[in-house]
Structure formats: structure tokens, C-alpha cells
Amino acid sequence: MDWIDGGSVMQSIRGQNLLSLSELSKEAIVEVLDIAESFVEVNQRTIKKVPALKGKVVASLFFEESTRTRLSFETAAKRLSADVLSLAIASSSVKKGESLRDTIATVDALGIDAVILRHASSGAAEQVSRYVPHVRVINAGDGQHQHPTQGLLDAFTIRQTLAARRGLNSSETGAELFVGLKILIVGDIRHSRVARSDIAAYRSLGAEVMVAGPPTLLPQSVAQWGVTHAENFEEALRWADVVGLLRLQRERGTGSFVPTLNEYTATYGLTEERAALLKPEALVMHPGPMNRGIEIDSKVADGPQAIIERQVSNGVPVRMAVLYLSMAGLGGSK
Amino acid sequence: MKTVLLQGGRLITAAGVIEADLRVSNGIIAEIGKSLAPATGELVIDVSGQWVGPGFVDLHTHLREPGDEAAETISSGARAGIVGGFTALLGMPNTQPALDNVALVSFVLAEGKRTPITIAVAGAITQGRQGEQLAPMAEMAGLGVQIFTDDGSGVQSAGVMRRALSYAKPLGVRLAQHCEDATLAGAGVMNEGALAESLGLQGRSGISEEIMVQRDIDLVRSTGSRMHFLHLSTARSIDLVVAAKVEGLDITCEVTPHHLTLDESTCATYDPIFKVHPPLRSSHDVLALREALRRGLIDAVATDHAPHAPESKDRAFDEAPAGMLGLETAASLTFEALGQEKCDPELFFSVLSRGPARIAKLQKNNELHGLSAQGGELLVGEEANLTVFNPMATWTVDARALQSRASNTPFDGRVMTGRVSAVIAKGTLVLHEGKLQ
Numbered sequence: 001m002d003w004i005d006g007g008s009v010m011q012s013i014r015g016q017n018l019l020s021l022s023e024l025s026k027e028a029i030v031e032v033l034d035i036a037e038s039f040v041e042v043n044q045r046t047i048k049k050v051p052a053l054k055g056k057v058v059a060s061l062f063f064e065e066s067t068r069t070r071l072s073f074e075t076a077a078k079r080l081s082a083d084v085l086s087l088a089i090a091s092s093s094v095k096k097g098e099s100l101r102d103t104i105a106t107v108d109a110l111g112i113d114a115v116i117l118r119h120a121s122s123g124a125a126e127q128v129s130r131y132v133p134h135v136r137v138i139n140a141g142d143g144q145h146q147h148p149t150q151g152l153l154d155a156f157t158i159r160q161t162l163a164a165r166r167g168l169n170s171s172e173t174g175a176e177l178f179v180g181l182k183i184l185i186v187g188d189i190r191h192s193r194v195a196r197s198d199i200a201a202y203r204s205l206g207a208e209v210m211v212a213g214p215p216t217l218l219p220q221s222v223a224q225w226g227v228t229h230a231e232n233f234e235e236a237l238r239w240a241d242v243v244g245l246l247r248l249q250r251e252r253g254t255g256s257f258v259p260t261l262n263e264y265t266a267t268y269g270l271t272e273e274r275a276a277l278l279k280p281e282a283l284v285m286h287p288g289p290m291n292r293g294i295e296i297d298s299k300v301a302d303g304p305q306a307i308i309e310r311q312v313s314n315g316v317p318v319r320m321a322v323l324y325l326s327m328a329g330l331g332g333s334k
Numbered sequence: 335m336k337t338v339l340l341q342g343g344r345l346i347t348a349a350g351v352i353e354a355d356l357r358v359s360n361g362i363i364a365e366i367g368k369s370l371a372p373a374t375g376e377l378v379i380d381v382s383g384q385w386v387g388p389g390f391v392d393l394h395t396h397l398r399e400p401g402d403e404a405a406e407t408i409s410s411g412a413r414a415g416i417v418g419g420f421t422a423l424l425g426m427p428n429t430q431p432a433l434d435n436v437a438l439v440s441f442v443l444a445e446g447k448r449t450p451i452t453i454a455v456a457g458a459i460t461q462g463r464q465g466e467q468l469a470p471m472a473e474m475a476g477l478g479v480q481i482f483t484d485d486g487s488g489v490q491s492a493g494v495m496r497r498a499l500s501y502a503k504p505l506g507v508r509l510a511q512h513c514e515d516a517t518l519a520g521a522g523v524m525n526e527g528a529l530a531e532s533l534g535l536q537g538r539s540g541i542s543e544e545i546m547v548q549r550d551i552d553l554v555r556s557t558g559s560r561m562h563f564l565h566l567s568t569a570r571s572i573d574l575v576v577a578a579k580v581e582g583l584d585i586t587c588e589v590t591p592h593h594l595t596l597d598e599s600t601c602a603t604y605d606p607i608f609k610v611h612p613p614l615r616s617s618h619d620v621l622a623l624r625e626a627l628r629r630g631l632i633d634a635v636a637t638d639h640a641p642h643a644p645e646s647k648d649r650a651f652d653e654a655p656a657g658m659l660g661l662e663t664a665a666s667l668t669f670e671a672l673g674q675e676k677c678d679p680e681l682f683f684s685v686l687s688r689g690p691a692r693i694a695k696l697q698k699n700n701e702l703h704g705l706s707a708q709g710g711e712l713l714v715g716e717e718a719n720l721t722v723f724n725p726m727a728t729w730t731v732d733a734r735a736l737q738s739r740a741s742n743t744p745f746d747g748r749v750m751t752g753r754v755s756a757v758i759a760k761g762t763l764v765l766h767e768g769k770l771q
Binding site for chain 1: 527528531532533534535536603604605645646648649650651652653
């Protein structure tokens with residue numbers, strides 16, 4: 001995707017906005033993963049707090065409902081000792097027709113250092129970064145575009161799991177565990193911001209990525225994303241070292257892209273029968289929330305190959321790392 | 335009325351381009367000739383090297399009144415038109431409420447008469463632009479309405495469109511279509527393709543336009559009626575229309591200045607200023623449109639001037655309304671699309687004045703409806719509707735300095751070559767040295 005998302009490649013997110021993973025170099029991604037490793041330890045302490053962002057104000061603006069991402073981000077900010085301004089959009093002036101620019105200007109007037117933004121519209125984070133150039137903007141998911149911290153925590157979780165299996169110290173492995181790693185992403189690639197961020201991260205780190213799903217849920221230009229398209233789903237499952245499932249986003253009207261949910265499960269669901277085709281050491285991932293029984297069978301989701309819960313718990317250290325790096329170099333609080 | 339002498343211009347006449355002076359007196363072109371002597375009290379304007387031709391006619395202006403006066407009024411739209419070199423504008427009917435009856439059309443015509451230029455009106459094809467029940471086209475035609483369209487959207491039902499073409503045929507009027515099949519365009523916000531997929535923005539395909547162009551060509555053939563295609567944006571659409579013309583069907587088409595000069599890559603900024611329907615297309619389409627324009631295959635350049643109040647554009651890309659300003663930048667952009675120093679002045683005035691005037695049937699003075707003749711030849715004795723274009727001028731677009739009430743131009747800050755320096759509308763000098771008089 002980097003060929004199209006614009007020229008400049010960022011070597012580090014230190015002091016920068018985090019809007020999309022397709023603009024990050026391998027080094028920039030590895031830096032986040034390594035810092036996140038150090039924050040894992042913080043989260044195991046009795047007092048889970050470091051003073052890194054003391055006196056800084058982080059606004060958490062979720063224009064779209066979310067449970068885990070919001071909790072995870074706000075927990076991360078608090079563990080770094082930042083003050084968190086949390087705007088409940090559903091009950092705010094946005095409902096009264098206020099424009100995005102005015103809402104952001106209002107929040108900015110309260111004196112903030114960073115914004116964590118979730119929005120149903122693609123590009124919203126980039127727009128906000130133009131409205132308030134002095135504030136660091138962290139994209140917590142914009143429409144069908146990107147969900148950078150999900151991509152980072154997915155990469156983090158893969159590296160952590162593979163390193164542990166081999167008895168390695170994860171942060172000493174850089175990107176080497178990804179070289180040649182075969183990752184299969186299944187489902188609604190077309191409407192998925194998680195898929196776009198995952199693909200960008202995995203490719204930068206050196207993995208081979210394949211996608212599978214019904215043609216109506218795949219981008220027509222998927223070949224230009226540097227991934228291959230699975231002709232045969234069952235063979236692709238045998239091929240994969242990691243299988244990343246995506247949520248069939250019925251709330252986005254994507255239900256009409258497949259005839260019935262049953263048919264989707266019959267053709268692309270990770271059923272127990274299909275899971276039996278996986279290599280014994282293959283990993284199964286899902287960004288949540290899962291539609292159990294549709295894209296993934298409950299037994300598979302709770303089975304030994306699934307690292308889904310670990311993805312959730314890694315959300316906090318990865319988001320701590322992102323906030324820490326992005327907000328680095330900010331002067332004293334206003 | 336002040337007497338004006340335009341000295342040393344290149345006059346775009348029926349007999350070709352000639353270097354001569356032109357005098358406007360008592361509202362009419364009084365004299366054309368070499369080295370005319372200035373008369374006492376006359377305003378002499380040196381237009382050496384500049385092009386003097388019939389006033390521009392815009393076939394596609396959203397004047398927004400009634401209903402959205404925060405974005406534009408008939409009066410502010412007329413001022414923007416004058417600065418852009420237009421002596422006539424065709425107001426689109428997708429106002430609130432839609433211009434689908436005699437009372438509303440009369441209101442816009444009456445307001446238009448209070449402006450210095452000619453404001454003509456396009457009526458709606460169907461009541462409320464709902465695409466179902468035909469609007470009273472015969473009654474509106476009685477007010478002088480020559481073009482009917484549901485612009486903003488196309489008439490989706492082939493059956494309704496066929497009925498409308500049949501009904502309109504004996505009225506002598508022309509139906510104009512905004513070609514986008516709603517089931518294919520869906521909720522798309524930019525050109526469908528790899529870029530849209532990478533940006534996570536929903537695509538609006540070229541096929542959604544082309545399939546309706548093809549459908550309507552077939553309907554024109556079967557009804558023997560006539561048709562104008564609004565803002566064509568793809569290479570394939572142009573091919574279809576050219577083939578239909580060759581076949582002898584009475585079909586005309588327009589392209590917009592923005593589709594001639596901007597492509598989809600601008601949308602990568604997620605700035606809704608670049609959101610427009612039909613969307614900005616691939617660079618391949620832009621080149622094809624330019625090539626067709628240069629070869630004289632396009633009847634008119636029309637602005638699709640679509641003002642939106644700032645607050646409505648300060649939204650996320652998919653939530654913002656589609657449309658951009660066009661009147662004040664159209665001439666420079668058309669000049670650019672025609673190759674600037676390679677631009678043929680006769681073709682330039684053909685697509686900006688004569689072509690659109692012919693389509694809207696504005697070429698004859700229509701005293702009954704109070705519309706003055708547009709796009710005619712520069713002949714002594716004719717009412718003066720003239721535009722002077724300086725191909726050597728350069729200027730920088732300043733969105734805040736535009737005459738429109740809105741400022742949604744995608745060209746803010748862009749350095750342009752060629753600018754309208756003077757306009758004479760209905761015999762009166764209304765723009766001089768680029769300034770409203």
C-alpha cells in the first residue's frame with residue numbers, strides 16, 4: 001500500500017502523529033514493539049504506574065462506540081500518569097450537528113497535548129491532525145482505513161508468542177521472527193481497517209501475507225497491496241503459520257455482501273473441521289469482538305492455538321508505547 | 335450607459351480572429367474597425383493582445399436560492415459569474431424546494447432580472463426531483479425554460495426517463511441528465527479503484543456513469559428526442575457520446591473545469607474540498623477529457639458551480655456534501671486544459687460561450703422572457719454581451735476573496751494563467767480590470 005498512501009516513510013513515531021501504519025518503516029514498528037516490551041513489566045507491578053506523561057493531557061475522543069480499544073487506551077494513558085479527558089460523544093454537541101472542526105477546536109481550547117481519535121469516517125484522524133497541528137493525534141480507528149495500534153499489538157503478540165516458544169528474549173529479535181512467516185488473513189478485508197493496518201505491519205516486518213474471503217469482501221486491487229489471494233481456502237489454512245480472522249461487520253451493512261451468514265460460515269468460517277487442517281503450531285488470532293459461530297467456532301476460539309486473549313491484554317503496553325513515543329519531546333504542559 | 339472603446343484586442347468573430355477596435359454605445363456594439371478614434375467622454379480600455387469574444391454562458395450553476403442562501407444567492411452567484419466572465423448562467427433546479435413549477439421558476443427568473451447578467455433556469459424533469467411523476471414541463475417551457483434536469487441525481491427509472499423524453503420532444507426543449515446509477519454509485523465518495531481501497535473510502539465507479547449514458551443514448555434513439563449529458567467524467571462516457579453523435583442523434587455534452595484539471599489523487603488528503611459528484615477520476619480519464627476537448631468533441635465546458643457553506647465542508651470526507659465552486663476559476667482552467675499558449679481562442683469561446691448558448695437556446699434575444707442574446711457573433715447592431723480574456727495575466731486564487739458566499743474552491747492558493755479582465759453584460763461594463771463595477 002505504501003506506493004499509494006504517499007511518499008514519506010517515517011523511521012520513528014517519536015514526536016509524531018500515528019495515523020496509519022502504511023507510512024511506518026520496519027525500524028519504526030520494531031521500536032514500538034521494543035518499548036512495549038518494557039511496559040509489559042510495568043503492567044505486572046503492584047503499582048502499575050510510571051510518571052512518563054505526568055502533567056500531560058490526553059483527550060480520548062470516541063466518535064464511534066468501542067469498548068476494548070477505549071478502555072485499553074485510557075488505561076495506557078493513566079498508567080503513564082497522563083490526565084485523560086474523555087468525551088462521551090453520544091451525548092455531546094456532535095449529536096446536535098456540530099462540525100468535526102468545531103468539536104476538535106472546543107476540546108483543544110481546554111488545553112490538550114494529544115488526541116486519541118476513533119471515528120466512523122476514514123481519514124478523520126488525518127483531518128483532525130490538520131485542524132490542530134500542535135497536538136499529537138493517535139488514530140484509534142478511522143472508518144475502513146486504518147487501526148494502527150491494533151496492527152501493532154497484533155504484530156507484538158505474534159512476536160511475543162514465537163519468541164517465548166523458542167526461548168528468546170522478544171525485544172532482542174527485532175523483526176527476524178517475521179521473515180518468511182506465512183500469515184493468512186480471512187474475511188472482510190474490504191471494509192476492515194484492522195486488515196489494512198495488519199497487512200502494512202506484517203509486510204514491513206518481512207512476513208508473507210495471503211488473504212482469503214468471498215470476492216465481494218476483497219478489495220479489487222488487493223494484488224497491489226503486496227499480498228497474494230488464496231485460490232483455495234483449505235490449502236491456505238495448511239500453508240499458514242498464523243491465521244488472522246476478521247469480524248464480519250454486520251453493523252456496517254456488510255451482511256449484504258454475502259448471501260447468508262450460514263453460507264459465510266460454510267465457505268470461510270474457521271470451523272473445527274477447518275481448524276484441523278492447520279499446522280499444529282499455527283496461531284489463531286481475532287481482533288474482537290468475535291461473532292462466535294460465524295467467522296470462528298467457539299471451540300477454536302477457546303482452543304490451544306488461539307492467542308486472542310493475549311491480543312487484548314497486549315493492548316495496554318502497546319498503546320503505552322505509542323503514547324510514550326508519540327508524545328516524546330513535548331514541552332511542559334500548558 | 336457609458337460608451338466604451340476596446341482598443342487593440344483580438345476579436346473572436348464568425349470570420350475568424352481579427353485584430354480590431356470595438357465600440358459599445360447605447361448598449362449595442364456600435365462599431366468594429368481598425369484604429370477607431372476615441373470619442374469625448376468615452377472610456378477607452380487598452381486590450382492589446384487580449385481576446386474579445388461573446389460573453390461566457392454557464393450551463394450548470396447551482397445558485398442555491400431558494401433554500402440554501404448561506405451558501406449562495408442569485409445575487410452573489412451573479413457577481414461570481416461576472417468575475418468569471420459569464421454574461422449568462424443557467425440555474426440548476428435542485429434548490430429547496432426544487433424548481434419544478436411555474437411559481438418557483440418565475441421567482442428565480444425575477445430575481446435574476448435584478449442582476450446585471452442573464453439568469454436562465456433549468457426546470458426539474460420530475461416533481462420534487464423524486465424521479466417518479468413528471469413535472470409540468472410544458473408550463474415551465476412557456477416561461478422560456480429550455481433545459482430540464484433532475485441534476486444532483488439522475489432519473490433512475492429507465493421507464494420514467496423514456497416517458498420524459500417522449501413528453502418533452504414536441505416542446506422543443508432538451509433534457510439534461512446527471513448520469514449516475516444510484517445502485518452502482520451507492521454511498522461512494524471518490525473514484526472507485528486502488529486508491530479508494532487503500533484509503534478505505536467507498537468507491538463511486540465510472541461504470542455507474544457510463545451505464546446511464548448508454549441507457550439514455552438508447553432512449554434518445556428510441557424516442558427521437560434530444561438530450562444533454564451533464565459533467566461527463568470518464569473516457570468511456572466520451573466515447574459513447576461521440577459514437578452517438580456520429581450516428582446522428584441529437585446529443586450534446588459538457589465537461590467541468592475540475593474534471594479537466596484535477597484527478598483522484600487529491601482525495602488522498604481526505605480534504606472534503608475535493609469531494610464532488612461525479613468524483614474526480616483517474617489521470618487517464620483527465621487526459622482523455624482534455625484530448626476530447628482539444629479535438630472539439632465536447633460542446634461545452636460547464637462549471638457545476640456548487641457552493642457549500644464552510645460548516646458543511648468541515649466534516650469527515652464521507653459526511654461532507656459533494657461539490658465545489660467553479661465560476662471564478664473556469665476560464666483559467668479551461669485555458670489550462672486547452673494548452674495555454676497552444677490554446678485556440680476560437681475553441682476557447684466555442685466551449686465557454688457559443689456551444690453552451692446554443693444548447694440552452696440563448697442565442698436569440700428573447701424579449702418575451704427578457705433574456706438577452708448570448709454566444710452570438712460580434713456584429714454591429716447587436717446587444718453587447720462580451721467578455722475580454724487576458725491570456726497573459728497570472729493571478730493567485732484566494733478562496734476568501736471570491737464573490738461567492740461560500741469559499742469551497744479546491745484551487746485556493748493556486749497560481750493561474752489567463753484571467754477575465756472585462757465583461758460587458760446587456761451593454762453595460764460590469765467588470766473592468768478584473769473588478770466589479
